[in-house]
């Protein structure tokens with residue numbers, strides 16, 4: 001048993017629909033990892049394909065701001081995916097704890113997210129589920145490295161724009177996905193715009209208790225900068241958000257161009 005002979009399982013870190021993430025300690029050297037455990041017996045062949053796709057995509061990615069996959073073991077009907085152990089928790093909880101970020105911290109945070117997104121897009125990978133719950137902090141100190149996690153919904157883009165299905169998380173879905181149009185890398189930039197807005201004020205740009213009403217607002221790209229909290233935010237910050245939350249995906253800023261934006265370069 002290649003996994004069980006080398007690793008000791010420790011506490012639970014998170015739970016998915018058909019998987020659990022646990023801490024794992026490598027026996028010889030006591031190195032600590034996070035292991036995603038999947039019971040492949042219960043999976044349909046479609047879901048098995050999805051997990052194979054996730055592992056294939058993760059193997060393509062080695063970047064400072066992406067959670068590193070180290071190994072995949074298959075034992076009987078259980079698959080073990082060994083990832084970096086990230087101890088700073090989710091960006092989501094850090095924003096709640098701090099209420100919102102300063103412009104300097106938000107700029108450094110979104111810069112790292114855009115670096116990871118550009119790295120994926122350069123390799124034809126669309127993440128499709130960018131949100132503060134899938135962004136992990138290397139440690140608790142402000143300005144700690146941010147790491148993109150969970151490529152469970154990621155896809156390998158075709159050449160032209162393609163409709164890869166309706167996937168993501170409601171408040172972060174782009175107009176093109178909601179309109180069931182062919183889409184590409186641009187869906188990740190829309191989600192970055194939602195994340196940046198939340199970083200600066202602690203609440204999302206699009207929200208309605210009624211999901212259909214929220215989808216209609218997203219499709220129109222209608223969002224505000226309410227007073228007083230937005231009155232003290234710089235024009236540069238709002239300019240970058242305005243270039244990310246553009247309804248027309250052809251006009252939306254790319255990760256590469258966003259990294260050259262003055263609010264990222266000079267913050």
Ligand SMILES: CCCCCCCNC(=O)OC[C@@H]1O[C@H](OC)[C@H](O)[C@@H](O)[C@H]1O
Pocket residue numbers: 013014015016021033034036067083084085086087089090136149150151152
């Ligand atoms: C889910 C597929 C990617 C697994 C990546 C493991 C990253 N290493 C890792 O240490 O993840 C830690 C926990 O794992 C879950 O997030 C994936 C918890 O929800 C998070 O709160 C997080 O604390």
